[in-house]
Amino acid sequence: MSGLFDPLRVRGLTLRNRIGVAPMCQGTSTDGHVNDWHLVHLGARALGGAALVMFEAAGVTPEGRISTRDAGLWDDAQIEGYARVNRFISAAGAAPAIQLGHAGRKSSFGPIWAAQGMQGLRVATSAEGGWTAAGPSAIPFDTDTAQPRAMNDEEIRAVPAQFARAAQRADAAGFDWIEVHAAHGYLLHSFLSPISNRRTDGWGGSFDNRIHLCLETARAIRAVWPERKPLAFRLSYTDWVEGGWTLEESVELSRRLREEGVDLIDASSGGTTPAATNLARHMTTRALDGQARGHDDGTLRAQIPLGPGYQVPGAEAIRRGADILVAAVGLITEPTQADAIVREGRADMVMLARELLRDPNWPIRAALALGEAARMSIPCQYYLAWSDRGGSRFDPVAPET
Ligand SMILES: Cc1cc2nc3c(=O)[nH]c(=O)nc-3n(C[C@H](O)[C@H](O)[C@H](O)COP(=O)(O)O)c2cc1C
Incomplete structure (x- = not known):
């Protein structure tokens, strides 16, 4: 079995280890x-x-952004900002990837933070650049979220092409990997999810109808995204609540996505109801308040077995x-x-979020801890920091000229 520091080959791409941001x-x-923040933030993690x-x-x-300050790839003019960051990431020996998303009914929020700090998600007014959110049915996420519009057939049919056009821009920007946000x-x-999709037409009801938009989106992207480049999907493998989307459905959807040329499933969970939303990032002001006041009592939480690696069983079930x-x-x-x-074959790679915010050099530290320093490339510029810790291979990262 492979370990964390074995390369992973997916189509024409070889990842230098199994760690993703x-x-x-x-x-x-x-x-x-995107801008200088992204260059420094993601560049540091590539060097790490x-x-x-x-x-x-x-x-x-x-309208596919969660908040008015989110990144986007709906316009050719946005390509160069990503390309600049990607040139740096690639020079550092990492593969640049992008998650393409449409936030649907959970969109049109104002900035997540302001001068006074984190403020939770708050619906943006039109004067603040907000719009009317839309989803499969006119069901709001929670009482703090505006009532979304139910999309009409024409709007739904347009979605796969919107993802495909963004994928073409991602290719032009030098991305090696696309992850579609379906979580x-x-x-x-x-x-x-039957919780948010109550449609009675061809887009709702049966399992086949509910997965149709995902499959169409995968097909549309694969038609324009180069054959040699990997395509991944992030799924919430369960809604964690009665009557919601299930692990069994995720396994079957993953199988069908594989048939459409999807290479990897990034297995996350939750987010359909405020009862099963794990992260402050996805919480509305009300949920954040409740958490701060200690109302973490099941009114806001489903029974989620939160703990180290708690979503690994979902990944493993999909893999098998x-x-x-x-x-x-x-x-x-x-x-x-x-x-x-x-190593135990439960997943082919890991993705880390908060731990890589705490320490962009986590992969280097992990390599040293696991006795894998010889396989970790550490930039020449950082030689003095790691040479006495067992790091043995130092690749220069050349600045752009
Ligand atoms: C600041 C922040 C922003 C996030 N934004 C996204 C996002 O854009 N897309 C997404 O699928 N998940 C997002 N997540 C979830 C993470 O990708 C990850 O699934 C989650 O944090 C659990 O991993 P962790 O325990 O390593 O942090 C975000 C998490 C954090 C902390």
Whole structure:
């Protein structure tokens, strides 16, 4: 079995190890354009040794953003901002990736943070650049979220092409890897889940109808995304609540996505209801308040077995049941934990989010801890920091000229 520091080949791409930077919204873009923050933030994580360095959820349309300050890839003018960051990530030996998303009914929020700090998600007014959110049915996420519009057939049919056009821009920007965001209650997941999808036409009801938009989106992207480049999907493998989307359905969807040319499933969970929303990032002001006041009592929470690697069983079930590569994500923080997940064949790679915010050099530290320093490339510029710790191979990262 492979370990954390064995390369992973997916189509024409070889990842230098099995560590990925999970997508993390930065709320730092203007009109969807990424900037110096992204260069430094993601560049540091490429230098720190991650193999896959993923941009946050980028809206495939302006209305596909979660918040008005999110990244986007709906306009050719946005391409160069990403290309600049990608040139740096590639020079550092990592593969640049992007998560393409449409936030659907959970969109049109104002900035997640302001001068006074984190403020939770708050619906933006039109004067603040907000719009009317839309989803499969006119069901709001919670009482703090505006009533979304139910999309009409024409609008739904347009979605796969919106993802495909963003994928073409991603190719032009030098991305090696696309992950489609079909998790956390956003548009594609909201079609999968009977909680948010109550349609009675061909897009709702049966399992086949609910997964149709995901399959069409995968097909549309594959038609334009180069054959040699990997395509991944992030799924919430369960809604964690009665009557919601299930692990069994995720396994079957993953199998069908594989048939459409999807290479890997990034297995996350939750996000369809406020009862099963794990992260402050996805919480509305009310939920954040409740958590701060200690109302973590089941009115806001489903029974989620939160703990180290708590989503690994979902990844493993999909890997076995759908015969597809998977990434495990969620509360993975320790080198031996991450190595065991890969070595025991539970997942093909791990994605880390908060731990890589705490320490962009986590992969280098993990390599030293696991006795794998010889396989970790550490930039020449940082030689003095690691040479006495056992790091043995030093590749220069040349600046752009
Ligand atoms: C600041 C922040 C922003 C996030 N933004 C996204 C996002 O854009 N897309 C997504 O699918 N998940 C997002 N997530 C979830 C992470 O990708 C990850 O699944 C989650 O944090 C669990 O992993 P961790 O325990 O390693 O942090 C975000 C998480 C954080 C902390």
